[in-house]
Amino acid sequence: MYIGKLAELTGATRKAIRLYESLGLIPIPGRKGKYRVYSDNDVVLINLIRRAQTVGFNLAELKELVALKAKNNRFPIEMASELIAMKREKLRKDMARIMSTDQRLIELEDELKRNFG
Known part of the structure; x- marks a missing residue:
């Protein structure tokens, strides 16, 4: 799915999605031509990020968790x-x-x- 569909499904803006990518909160998506192609897993991750933000987590805290997940290969x-x-x-x-x-x-x-x- 493209970024517009991902934004629609998650309620996140395109700008927020790109920010999550740049911070490493979601994996950099593959491309189809010049367009980013996102997966269903990206929907899950963005929904989790947004929910965590609503209860007081900031992006730096979430980035730390994602970095540990990448390092240890588990959440x-x-x-x-x-x-x-x-x-x-x-x-x-x-x-x-x-x-x-x-x-x-x-x-x-x-x-x-x-x-x-």
Whole structure:
């Protein structure tokens, strides 16, 4: 499939797909004439990249995982699991901070109503 079809199937822009290629996140595709030809595996990889980005992974982190996969000839699931655990821990801390801020806002509103309401 050509880049337009890949973009359509994944929701990624052509520019993003080319960026993923240049960073080594997806393999450089074969060519048919002057056009890049992508595989179904590229659809899977791009969907995974985009999903990982939506939960806080940046392209540098993903590039590191892909590099380890290439070096060891297998996906570094243990490292990915560790990165996910770290992201989840940060998320829990952020949620606790947000809940604390929300509680202080409620208390401030109550105090304002008591003193000026």
